[in-house]
Amino acid sequence: MFLQVRELTKVFSTRHGPLLVLENINLSVAQGEFVCAVGASGSGKSTLLRQIAGLDQPTRGGVWIDGQRVTGPGADRGMVFQHYTLYPWMTVQQNVEFGLKLQGVPKRERRERARYYLQMVGLSHFTQALPRQLSGGMKQRVAIARALATEPRLLLLDEPFGALDLHTREMMHEFMLDLWQRMGLTVFMITHDVEEAVFLSTRIFALSARPGRIVREITVNLPDRSQGVMATKRHPRFHDYRDELVMLLRQTGQAAQRRAMAMAA
Amino acid sequence: MTPDPTSPQMTPRRLPKPSLQPSVFWRLAEDIPAPLYRRLMLVSVLVPLVAWWLLTTFGQVDAKFLPSPGQVATAALRLGQSGELWQDTWASLQRVGIGFGLSVLVAVPVGVLMGCFQSLRALGEPLFGLMRYMPAPAFIPLLILYLGIDEAPKIALIFIGTFFYNALMVMDTVKFVPKELIEATYMLGGNRINTVLKVVCPHILPGILDTCRINLAGAWQLVIVAELVAATEGLGRRISLAGRFLRTDEIFVGLIVIGLIGLGLDLFFQYLVRVTCRWAQPE
Ligand SMILES: Nc1ncnc2c1ncn2[C@@H]1O[C@H](COP(=O)(O)OP(=O)(O)O)[C@@H](O)[C@H]1O
Ligand SMILES: [Mg+2]
Numbered sequence: 077m078f079l080q081v082r083e084l085t086k087v088f089s090t091r092h093g094p095l096l097v098l099e100n101i102n103l104s105v106a107q108g109e110f111v112c113a114v115g116a117s118g119s120g121k122s123t124l125l126r127q128i129a130g131l132d133q134p135t136r137g138g139v140w141i142d143g144q145r146v147t148g149p150g151a152d153r154g155m156v157f158q159h160y161t162l163y164p165w166m167t168v169q170q171n172v173e174f175g176l177k178l179q180g181v182p183k184r185e186r187r188e189r190a191r192y193y194l195q196m197v198g199l200s201h202f203t204q205a206l207p208r209q210l211s212g213g214m215k216q217r218v219a220i221a222r223a224l225a226t227e228p229r230l231l232l233l234d235e236p237f238g239a240l241d242l243h244t245r246e247m248m249h250e251f252m253l254d255l256w257q258r259m260g261l262t263v264f265m266i267t268h269d270v271e272e273a274v275f276l277s278t279r280i281f282a283l284s285a286r287p288g289r290i291v292r293e294i295t296v297n298l299p300d301r302s303q304g305v306m307a308t309k310r311h312p313r314f315h316d317y318r319d320e321l322v323m324l325l326r327q328t329g330q331a332a333q334r335r336a337m338a339m340a341a
Numbered sequence: 342m343t344p345d346p347t348s349p350q351m352t353p354r355r356l357p358k359p360s361l362q363p364s365v366f367w368r369l370a371e372d373i374p375a376p377l378y379r380r381l382m383l384v385s386v387l388v389p390l391v392a393w394w395l396l397t398t399f400g401q402v403d404a405k406f407l408p409s410p411g412q413v414a415t416a417a418l419r420l421g422q423s424g425e426l427w428q429d430t431w432a433s434l435q436r437v438g439i440g441f442g443l444s445v446l447v448a449v450p451v452g453v454l455m456g457c458f459q460s461l462r463a464l465g466e467p468l469f470g471l472m473r474y475m476p477a478p479a480f481i482p483l484l485i486l487y488l489g490i491d492e493a494p495k496i497a498l499i500f501i502g503t504f505f506y507n508a509l510m511v512m513d514t515v516k517f518v519p520k521e522l523i524e525a526t527y528m529l530g531g532n533r534i535n536t537v538l539k540v541v542c543p544h545i546l547p548g549i550l551d552t553c554r555i556n557l558a559g560a561w562q563l564v565i566v567a568e569l570v571a572a573t574e575g576l577g578r579r580i581s582l583a584g585r586f587l588r589t590d591e592i593f594v595g596l597i598v599i600g601l602i603g604l605g606l607d608l609f610f611q612y613l614v615r616v617t618c619r620w621a622q623p624e
Contacts, residue, residue: 131524151530161525165543165620175529178539206620226529 078262079105079128079230083137086123096287097123103281103290110256110263112273114321115283116329121266124288125234128264129155141230151175154223158235160215162207168194168218169203175226193221196255213244217251233265237272246305249275253301270325274317275301275308282321284328292324408590413597416590425579430598432575433564436492440499441560445553448507453545455508456515457537469505477502478566495567502563503556510556514548515541547618554610561603
């Protein structure tokens with residue numbers, strides 16, 4: 077397996093004592109897969125992604141990519157954050173070039189590669205715009221182009237469409253699916269949006285609420301999704317997957333609430 | 342049962358008085374029309390000027406206490422023509438330029454490093470915080486003792502008086518760099534040096550310029566203080582000399598020139614922020 081998370085446990089030390097956020101997470105992702113982890117907010121999704129990114133170190137267990145243990149962040153993993161993280165003083169073009177610049181790629185190659193990825197995300201006409209002139213969806217497409225420009229082997233997405241309105245979000249889903257197919261990407265995405273997960277993924281891991289544990293793994297088998305969101309969402313199996321996940325998250329949420337109330341009592 | 346049209350519920354009730362009355366002048370945290378804004382600014386300059394003129398023309402005020410605008414203008418002309426005014430202005434500006442320039446040159450890297458690395462902040466902040474509250478003019482006797490009475494103690498005074506403010510304020514600007522922007526840079530392959538130089542520094546540039554703008558006012562005050570104590574030329578020296586000979590009109594000239602230069606420098610820095618950091622301007 078390409079990405080492996082083994083027996084990963086994360087405990088934060090807080091003012092109120094240790095906080096168990098992730099418990100014994102085991103998962104793997106093969107090259108070319110689009111895998112989602114879904115969970116309620118606060119279930120430790122971002123924490124999990126940060127361990128894979130190397131932005132934080134697990135308390136126990138670890139993350140391996142291609143057999144190599146992850147010990148820190150690096151450009152071999154591209155990451156797109158939930159909040160807009162474009163450099164506000166750089167143009168769109170400069171933003172996308174920045175990772176290549178850090179790697180010392182010569183100017184001409186840098187420019188061509190940035191152009192290529194901006195074309196891939198459909199923003200060829202906005203190369204000279206500043207981030208603040210773009211809409212939310214466009215900003216995230218630039219962020220995706222920036223993450224792809226250094227040609228990472230794994231794309232990590234932390235609820236990248238969470239801040240977008242429904243219409244834009246669905247457009248971005250179609251865009252993301254198309255990009256994944258065209259470029260043969262390997263994607264690990266986290267989200268609280270069950271429909272988003274079902275529409276995009278080949279496989280889904282469901283995380284329980286507090287502490288985050290993998291409570292189910294679902295392999296998604298839907299017909300050709302390039303027909304678009306509307307067509308796919310009408311498919312009966314889409315509803316089955318969605319309902320299964322919604323029920324699951326609701327159950328784990330209620331269980332977590334009962335535990336919390338028992339603790340408080 | 343049909344509702345009775347004469348029942349109290351059906352009679353149209355008067356709307357209560359709205360809790361927020363419309364207003365142009367009292368718009369809270371909102372822009373007022375540009376022409377009104379300009380007119381109000383004009384008023385703020387003209388009212389004191391006219392009051393001054395009225396007081397000196399129709400009031401029975403001794404010119405030794407309050408010279409008229411005309412007398413002050415004449416004195417300015419006199420000092421300008423003799424070249425003394427330019428000499429004094431240039432001397433003061435030079436001291437501020439060197440003292441404040443050195444202060445910024447050292448304080449910006451120190452402030453950036455303290456803002457970026459908590460370890461360095463722990464090393465620097467207690468001392469800096471303490472030094473900041475020691476009034477710089479209180480150092481004058483020491484500076485004269487150590488550095489004599491030439492330019493050095495005056496420049497040192499400006500340096501001491503602005504360095505700690507500059508460093509601590511630059512340090513604070515780093516707080517506003519979103520953590521995710523730094524992490525995004527790590528994920529693009531950036532190391533710490535790259536991240537500080539290419540992400541933190543550009544992000545805080547408007548904040549640095551603003552810090553300079555604010556603390557320049559302090560530097561401008563300190564140079565006058567230094568010159569009041571000991572100097573052969575400078576605007577502060579001009580004022581203290583004029584005071585000794587009861588040339589109130591020249592005191593006024595000195596004060597007005599100091600104010601205008603300060604205002605000019607302030608506007609210059611505002612302009613600098615506007616042209617270098619377009620991205621940070623409101624739309
Ligand atoms: N650095 C940290 N220190 C302490 N607690 C943290 C830290 N980061 C996250 N947490 C806690 O861990 C839990 C999970 O957070 P997060 O991974 O952001 O959840 P999600 O992304 O699923 O909404 C939350 O309760 C949050 O308060
Ligand atoms: Mg999150």
